[in-house]
Amino acid sequence: MSRVYNFSAGPAMLPEAVLRQAQEELPDWRGAGGSIMEMSHRGKEFVAVHEEAVRDVRELLGVPDEYTVLFLQGGATGQFAAVPLNLLRGKRRAEYILTGAWGKKAVDEAKKYCDAHVAASSEDGKFASIPARDTWALSGEAAYVHYTPNETIGGVEYHWVPETGGVPLVGDFSSTLFSRPLDVGRFGVIYAGAQKNIGPAGVTLVIVRNDLLGGASPATPGVWDYTRQAKDDSMFNTPPTFAVYVAGLVFQWLKRQGGLAAMAAVNERKAAKLYAAIDNSRLYRNPVEVSCRSWMNVPFVLADPALDGAFLKGAAGAGLTALKGHRSVGGMRASMYNAMPEAGVDALVDYMAEFERRNAPGAGVGNTP
Numbered sequence: 001m002s003r004v005y006n007f008s009a010g011p012a013m014l015p016e017a018v019l020r021q022a023q024e025e026l027p028d029w030r031g032a033g034g035s036i037m038e039m040s041h042r043g044k045e046f047v048a049v050h051e052e053a054v055r056d057v058r059e060l061l062g063v064p065d066e067y068t069v070l071f072l073q074g075g076a077t078g079q080f081a082a083v084p085l086n087l088l089r090g091k092r093r094a095e096y097i098l099t100g101a102w103g104k105k106a107v108d109e110a111k112k113y114c115d116a117h118v119a120a121s122s123e124d125g126k127f128a129s130i131p132a133r134d135t136w137a138l139s140g141e142a143a144y145v146h147y148t149p150n151e152t153i154g155g156v157e158y159h160w161v162p163e164t165g166g167v168p169l170v171g172d173f174s175s176t177l178f179s180r181p182l183d184v185g186r187f188g189v190i191y192a193g194a195q196k197n198i199g200p201a202g203v204t205l206v207i208v209r210n211d212l213l214g215g216a217s218p219a220t221p222g223v224w225d226y227t228r229q230a231k232d233d234s235m236f237n238t239p240p241t242f243a244v245y246v247a248g249l250v251f252q253w254l255k256r257q258g259g260l261a262a263m264a265a266v267n268e269r270k271a272a273k274l275y276a277a278i279d280n281s282r283l284y285r286n287p288v289e290v291s292c293r294s295w296m297n298v299p300f301v302l303a304d305p306a307l308d309g310a311f312l313k314g315a316a317g318a319g320l321t322a323l324k325g326h327r328s329v330g331g332m333r334a335s336m337y338n339a340m341p342e343a344g345v346d347a348l349v350d351y352m353a354e355f356e357r358r359n360a361p362g363a364g365v366g367n368t369p
């Protein structure tokens, strides 16, 4: 069996070493006589797995003591509701910065619970950039400011953390958490669905500053009440035990790679290689302003969309899969999270060059000078 390089935006590749370990441990977890999936979430075996995963999140991201790490369910989409429910704390106003499709979904959901204002948006420019910080219309009165550090569909990423004065900053880090070091202390809440850069679908990581606990709206579902879940160590209800276990294996793998500084170096290099291949070609184009191009998700279009089908077919034949762009934008998208080996990006770049040679205008019999 040979594994392909899977460029899916999510659920995405997991490190092969993690899959092998999970396979090895599946029927008889460390001599316990059964699978970790079959054990009580309150038993000492799973509690130890859960606690180690929380410790590793803290260690990898350098989470300060005054923050709580939660493993919840409902995905990032659930957090679109959980954030206003937990953070409004008597206020009515929240402010959102839009740089793509996910931020728009977040603000639409928040409107059910509060006055969710768009304080800045790059939609007029088709979400190909980040509005300059000095153009953001922040009132200073909002319960929180929400943004999307990496827009997974458009491929727009902040390479900086916005300053919001004393107003808690909330980031939907679904497609970039653990790709590089992060100054967690700048945030009120960080959240991320697992299936992009953390582990299997089904678990959602939430990191919340403790002074923001205690004020959830009474209408907040218990499973999304940060305070309730903090008191219950994320076990107000049955947690997604297998997903937490596999995410834990990913955290251990990240530590073995040298942690987030080491991951950042590889991720930056992978991205530089692919953007160079795009920018140096006549066939491929990426629409995003250079200063905010994503390291994780790289959309690109072919000069002639009639070649899209042949590009995808040839790629799949070369073991490069899931390169079709999001249905809302078309073209191609290469997602390359932590688990995408650098060799996978090298293989993609080689394939793109070879495809361009074969399909360049004038290529073919009789046209060689």
Ligand SMILES: *Cc1c(COP(=O)(O)O)cnc(C)c1O
Pocket: 010, 074, 075, 076, 077, 078, 102, 148, 150, 151, 152, 172, 173, 174, 175, 193, 194, 196
């Ligand atoms: C994928 C994604 C989501 C949605 O995640 P779900 O787990 O499906 O709810 C939200 N925000 C961003 C930035 C994403 O990439």
